[in-house]
Amino acid sequence: MQAFTTLNGLVVPMDRANVDTDAIIPKQFLKSIKRTGYGPFLFDEWRYEDVGEPEMDCTNRPIRKDFVLNQTRYQGAEIMLARENFGCGSSREHAPWAILDYGVSCVIAPSFADIFYNNCFKNGILPVVLTDAEIDILFAETVAHEGYKITVDLKAQTVTTPSGQSFSFEVEDFRKHCLLNGLDDIGLTLQNGDVIHSYEAGRKTSAPWLF
Amino acid sequence: MVLALVELCLILLGLGMIAGKEVSMGDTLFEKVWQQHVVKANDDGSVLLYIDRQLVHEVTSPQAFEGLRLASRKPWRVGASIATPDHNVPTTGLEHGITDPVARKQVEALGTNCEEFGIEEFSMGDIRQGIVHVVGPEQGKVLPGMTVVCGDSHTSTHGALGAIAMGIGTSEVEHVLATQTLIQKKPKVMRINVEGDLSQGITGKDVALFIIGKIGTAGGTGYAIEFAGSAIRALSMEGRMTLCNMTIEAGARCGMVAVDDVTINYVKGRPSSPKGDMWNKAEAAWRELHSDADAIFDAEVHLNAADITPQVTWGTSPEMVVPITGSTPAIADAKDEVQREGWSRALAYMGLKENTAMQDIHIDKVFIGSCTNARIEDFRAAAAIAKGHKIAGNVKLAMVVPGSGLVKAQAESEGLDVIFKDAGFEWREPGCSMCLAMNADRLEAGERCASTSNRNFEGRQGAGGRTHLVSPAMAAAAAIKGHFVDIRDWN
């Protein structure tokens, strides 16, 4: 997994509440057996006028010009600003895969759906929760200033605007540690192999019907 | 002075109660099951949680198996997982196999992965194949008190059996395959109490939609929800599964119902349920799986069963729901700018005006199926409505899709398929079908559907398709009349 430390990046504003995973990556793309290649299909229905199909070439597809990802000023964005309950709906990890493949590695919102939030950390994406008031400031500034970039510092747990205003955010220590170091948590868990074995041995006695 | 004394007494009484609870505080159902599965507590408050059962399907597993292969890892305990393809399988013409090459590749990948890693699979053509959340309980693969995961958010379904069951992403699927554990932080626990008797014709689906309408799609975020109260205890196991299925639509990963006779009777005699002396031991342990009387919840919601009417969604989020006697909202009634935006967008997408009576909304298609409502009881309820009628002229397609091969066989043995076919419904092969339209079953742009599934998101049932979520009986009645009707008036 790619590590996340600090990021100074262009911000794209996704100004809708309850953005669901069906919108982030529509189901037809879930047929792929790969982890990559979803970027061109991120927000497919909102982004293109035609219906996307897996593995198609997107370079000449008709785009919806008013959709935020299609606006010239937001090309190359690495940070997505969002509204409440971002990533609700299914557990599809294709949603964070699509976001990452598109080039965004940090999503900032007042709240996230649980499974999506979890999935982000497994893929080197940092989901940042800020207050509604802070989010409102970021939306206003992003829209007002073309080329608006902010700095997200995971170690310091801060988001800093170009004017130097700084907002702090919470993140669990273990998740932070894994993300900062790009660690695969399966390897870490397997270091506890003996403990898992002895737990199983106990359960085989106390609840044998489970085995 | 007198007043002050009374107040003081009350305060002392209050303190005493709180102190008493702290000393002898009982456990919630969730805590009981959780504690039994903690392998190790980590310093940061998270735990390594043991997973008893993993359900696997074709869409969210290929990258997990690939991960195992790349790291030369083996599943920790192959017997803990079972697999079945469901999302991509066709519901007609099975003799031709899967014609969509991309979908076929994914279903075949599940087969080869299961074979390579030694995981039991109910593949296409096996009568036990079906939607993973229907198959698990049906086979006795999910038992009370288990921890159950699947790379699918509707894993919450299995909490109906008194299990902790939650959806996970593909990286976590790989983690469970490799280690039989998950790193988890304990969620808060919310109890939703529904007291009183449900009215005639009100089902688990209406209860689920009603709750989501009350607490919103983010109302349960960060919580595990226990559904309790006399109305919940009166639900059948299938009704409880429908309710727990939609917990995720209320934002909670996990919904649960305490074990009682209904649970025990459902589990008994299933192919993988314990037998003989083992059964007796298991039953004794399962009987403990309820919240203690003095357990404290992080949040409690109290609802009155008598307030629950047949529910219909009007918009593009399950919380955009009203009683069948209601109408689409007036934008001016929105509580803030975000809701105003959301409502306007939803009405536009759904092709509806403000203040439209739900019973005036005509439909093009009907879908009775999905892990929410594709069990035998759901079909019995729908067939009871459809019997002796014909679908309305404006309904282009009404389809019934069983949750598993066994549900299909059971329905056919009761003659339900004949009732449906006589009424003009199509009777299909088991799978997810038009719940998410990954196979050929889908809405065309602008088509309006009465659906028993769980999500009415934009494009969920096909790009541009418009979904209204309802119970099976309400869907069948809409098929017959061509528009939504109040099931309580049906005769």
Ligand code: SF4
């Ligand atoms: S029936 Fe629908 S909600 Fe259920 S598992 Fe299949 S696609 Fe998901």
